[in-house]
Amino acid sequence: MRIFTLIWFGQLVSLIGSGLTQFALGVWVYQNTGSVTQFALIYLFTILPSILLSPLVGVLVDRWNRRNCMILSDAGAGASTLAIALLLVIGKLEIWHIYLAVAISSIFNAFQWPAYAAATTMLVPKQHLGRASGMVQLAEATSRLLAPMLAGVLVVTIQIQGVILIDCVTFLVSLVTLLVVRFPEPKTTTDNEVKKSWRLQEFTYGWTYITARPGLLGLLIFFAVINFLTGVVSVLVTPLVLAFATANVLGTVLSIGGSGMLVGGLVMSVWGGPKNRILGVFGFSLSGALSIILAGLRPAVPVFFAAAFIYYFGVSMINGCDQAIWQRKVAPTVQGRVFAVRSMLAFASLPLAYLIAGPLVDGVFEPLLAPHGLLAGSVGKLIGVGRGYGIAFLFVVVGILNMIAIAFGYLYQPLRRLNQQLPDAIADIV
Known part of the structure; x- marks a missing residue:
């Protein structure tokens, strides 16, 4: 746990730095373009390369030392962030530079998550995996809480390029913590040994492993x-x-959301999550759906504060429960490949979401609730009419669809009874 805590601290510092850059660049792009679509493209290029490379990354994480994978990830992402800072200093930064830089960073970050998750399984006893997952959520929550507040102050005092340079320094802190520790390696067997040939089976192994277990497949689809x-x-x-x-x-809304995630991470770290973690996933997903609907029905600052706290508190609990399930149910020697496929498929829908969000708002929902829009006399009387109310209406629709998805997930028995039907793949450690 001491080694894990040291690594966790380095990742925490790095997350705060990345949060500073993400907030500063996001506001800069939206205020300079006024386009939701161009703003959304940053999210697309942040996630898409890592999704496409996941099958290859999973094989490499199982073959290579997982510590070295994390070092490679931090070094590459830090270099791409430094490039943005240099372009800002010389006054040459353009929108496409940001897209390219975040795409390169995404390639290196593809190694980070499966290596970090698989290494945690080897560092932390099974009975504490829920608490370790809570600590990971706590780190992300701390970033969400502190980064917007700090970024708002630092952008005024040291400009955007100064904020990004701070991010580069935080990458160095993460690298140092990784360089001073060693990771235990999982024991391999003839059944799960990583072969040295580049056969197709090595890239599809994670998918085969998951599909052979209906509960895990159901969780992935959900x-x-x-x-x-x-x-x-x-x-x-x-x-x-x-x-x-x-x-x-x-910035305050995002910070309050971060505080909700922080509280959720603290609760998960101390508690370890509910015994039936699947029910925890369903329950907190429901609270998140209700908070999205609330923000859409009453788009006002106090409502944004409350909805952000409730939603992100649930995110910590959901992610903590989900992570602990996968770490307990998947053999450590194959977690690199399985977690990479899990990441690829679970997040494969995000690029589509990012692509359609902007056009849906600009071309459909905002015109519907314009002063003379098609729904101004019906839905507009409930929510409001004018700029921003189309986005609010889309929030309501998405919240309702979330509740429908939760109902279908609960009705699927292999998923609902995953804890009971699928045995743990790691033994208890006394």
């Missing part, structure tokens, strides 16, 4: 659907809040 729906919401939070408030309020 998250693919939920991620698509919440992906539409996540890319529209900034335009929605900015339609009704200032950038400072946006």
Whole structure:
């Protein structure tokens, strides 16, 4: 746990730095272009390369030392961030530079998550995996809480390029913590040994492993659907809040969301999550869906504050429960390949969400709730009419679709009874 905690601290610092850059660049792009679609493309290039490379990355993570994979990830992502800073300093930064830089960073980040998750299984006893997952969520929550507030102050005092240079320094902190530790390696057997040939089976092994276990497959499909729906919401939070408030309020909303995630991460770290973690996933997904509907029905600053806290508290609990399930149910020697496929398929729906969110708002939902729009006399009387209310209406639709997806997931018995029907793949450690 001491080694894990040291690595966790380095990742925490790096996450805060990345959060500073993400917030500063996001606001800069939206305010300079005024286009939801161009803003959403940043999200697309952040996620798409890592999804496409996941099958190859999974094989490499199982073959290579997982510590070295994380070092490679931090070094590459830090270099791409430094390139943005240099372009800003010389006054040559353009929108396509940002797309290219975040795409390169995404390639290196593809190694980070499966290596980090698989290494955690070897570092932390099984009975504490829920707490370790809570600590990971706590780190992300701390970034969400601190980064918007710090970025708002630092952009004014040291400019955007200064913020990004701070991000580069945080990558160095993460690298140092990785360089001073060693990771235990999983024991291989003849059944799950990683072969040295580049056969097709090595790239499809993760998919074969998951499909042979209906509960895990159901969990994967459930998250693919939920991620698509919440992906539409996540890319529209900034335009929605900015339609009704200032950038400072946006930073506060994101910080309150981060505080909700922080509290959720603390609860998960201490508690370890419910014994039946599948029910925890369903329950907190439902609370998230209700908070999305609330934000859409009453788009006002106090409502944004409450909805952000409730939603992100649930995110910590959902992700903590989900991570602990996969770490317990998948053999450590194959977790690189399985987790890479899991990441690829669970998040494969996000690029589509990011692509359609902007056109849906600009071409459909905002015109519907314009002052003389088609739904101005019906839905407009319930929600409101004018700039931003089309986005709010889309939030309501997405929240309802989330609830439908949760109902279908609960009715699928192999998923609902996953804890009981699928035995753990790792032994208890005394």
